[in-house]
Amino acid sequence: MATTDESTGAWFGADGQVSQLRGLLFKAGCLGATLLTLFLVFVFLVYVAVDAIEPGTADPAWWATVVATVVVPAVALSIYYYRFDPRAGEVAYTALGLPVAATLLAGGVGIVFRHIITPHEWLALVVAAIVAYGALELHDRAREGGAFERTAVAAVVLVLTIVGIPGLVPSLRGMILSLPVLPIAALSLLGTFVAPIGLAVGWYVRRARESERAGLIAGGATVAAATLGVVAGPVAGVSWTTWLILTTVVGVPVGLYVERVLSGGEGVSGLALPVAFAAGAVVCAVVVETAGFTGPNVWLDWEFLTSAHNRTPREAGIYPALVGSVMMIIVVALAAFPVGVGAAIYLEEYAPKDGLIGSVVELIEINIANLAGVPSVVYGLLGLALFVKAGGLRPGIVIVGGLTVSLLILPIVIVSAQEAIRAVPDSQRQAAYGIGATRWQTVRTVVLPRAMPGILTGTILALGRAIGETAPLLMVGVAAAVRISPRSFFGLFSAMPRQLYSWAQLAKPDFYHGVLAAGVLALLVVLLMMNGTAILLRNKYQRRD
Template structure:
């Protein structure tokens, strides 16, 4: 049969290979273009919204040209150089450029909290009380190196309670005492003591460990303090309140300097550090030039006024400030509530939970339940928050704490699942080694597993927080306000968050709102969100390279 078939030889040796290659190529490129179609569509939409929000084309041609020459051209050349010669340096440069911007976002967040929520004196009292608490625990350890059961924990709890809460009606808290003490300190000094000093110590400790030199550490700490003092002295020229400038300058300067120090110390890919210099230098030169020649910039919706105003019925005056602060405060509640619980649950499920027996079945149930909770629609969580916190626990409708707890419940399963993955990724050989040295389970978890898993946990949870910051439906259900004119002063007050405000704007039929204010709000939200995602990806990349 075989010999009688003349075609067989051809097909056997693959004469239709050409056909199948075509089919394969069509399939491959089809797959790729389908994916690119999805991605491109969203990026086109993002470009549209950015264009609507910023309106770069309303700027003078000279303005655009100036920035093109000072910023785009040099940056492009440098990036081209990285792409051809030294890709790793490109990553270093990208990180070094993104870090200050990201730190500025975080620093502004802290500064906003200091302006709107905590008073510097409260911050000061709390910091000092915390120092006292740590001191008390330390002294206790020295005095009683052989504590009985729970003694250490009890001392810590009592010290914390006395320091931060006090005994209502009987003993005022230490931080309260400090706040009320007649200290002749102005805000700047307070922040120097309670913000610059700890940050300096931290920076010093980091450098000292890296360089294995106490002297280098001392220098780093000293430089930090000098920077803080310079910030205080220079505040009047910049025009920002001195105590806030300390926070801003340190939160931008210290992480950036630490990163740069790390690069310089290793003497690898030093050329990467040129990128931030070129980018920020270009912006500065461009801005100076534009101002000197009087070129008009774009009539952008997303300007400083937008970020600092509250809602207005006139599109030109509308802004997002109270919603921005509301979102930050809500995030704080979520971080404090969902993060510890989620990590603790993940630790139990990965480290403690037995696989078999009755408990094992319960654990299986819990795991299945968590996976299912992750798929429950957000609007249902809104109903839960409404019933649980507002109707049952009688909390204030639409207050920050209700919003934070509701959205916290929503992302709890996501936090648990991603923390579980991170904990699972810790090699079991490390655990075995720890047990081999006589450590107990908790000691192993605390000193070996957790530190190793932290980058992974952070990556997952930051992504989850990104989801949290964009959630809208639960906020509608718990009655977060569409419009507030002042940011909330306390966590029990009514608030509005960025997505809630965006949703309120989407009801405004006027084109100025639809294509202007709304677009600017969306871009603000996306900038916060994408920088969170970028931070998560950066952490993950560092982590992956290490393992």
């Protein structure tokens, strides 16, 4: 018979040992809840994937070929890594997932250079930013002013170099764009996009290998490989813009990771998994093409990703909505990240904690936490009233949708940034103060670098929520479907969740089974990649601690 120790409240059995029954039941309940959640998510993903891929339409011989050439070698290697070499398994899964993530990122960069900013505009922006940075450095070296003076000088320099005063003073960026002669588009991107990446690669390799020669070779090889695409790309049937982006956004991170694994000497055998996967895919394609096996009637294909909406299901695509989502997320990130992080820095590092002002600050923090749980449709109404009715902006444009969704995730960014800043040990602040650093210097050089991984993790998760929101977009008049991608942040647009919502309302079964499932799968891939990036940042931050 169990008895209770009145002093400790612990439960004891007849033999005087602490009873573990409740702990075991709690552990089993948590495990069951986790397994149930994973099972339901898996069922949902399978259901969507079956509708998007339609595996039953493929020949059994096609599936047998895929299993024999791709699945079996990959599973065999995975089992080997799990049983005998876990470190190689980590390398294998990273090496397999990194190209996929980098390719998705390259697609986003390609959308930016195709629809948002031209190579010449990018050239003018980079040159103006370099001049602004140089002017600020000269000011800091010539005069040691206070924080207010530095902020004012930075604002003036940024206005004169990048923005300008409409009707009065043209910006340096505008003056560059107005020049009668500019470098060709390829040279503009080589000098202002590829060259900085090459310098970063050279610096990283030089620091990792402690060799000036290795750094020069790595940086030069990056620039040379991208430059080769300007000539060889069109010959190979690939545009020079695509070649430059693939070389820098996909080739560079994959190459650096492989170089780090080879130089470290641990888990090198894990690189065999992506090689086996790629070789199996090539062999599978050759066998299927030679034998004439029929594959599945896939809805989520390249044509779907690069086509506009159409009334015919087989010709419908998601590209304009995909471009709109990318442009909206850029607006959301530019609006929510600096404001949210700035608010978190003030609340944690500068706001008084005592007295009347401290009580007001505490009330503000409570309200910020409560705002994170407000329904998204309410933020849609707020955006409609604030940006359309009061601000006079046109409903349904990118800037309105982005600013409205940024209001939605702003409390999440603030709270996550506060937690990351609060996690920085106070002893590090005191050490900085002890050597004579000011509060701003302490925040800039000690607190923010330490808290930035946590801040980025929370921000990426918030952006993942933002890209899947539909209700705020409905409230601000975002179009159900557009056939032309937006060319500016003031153009009409549609986003992926809004497009999916409109497809779900169509009466044709092929739309709400095939096309809708393909769109949902594309959106889920983007969300999973963003969440995966946040998890990697969090794990890296924890290992650093």
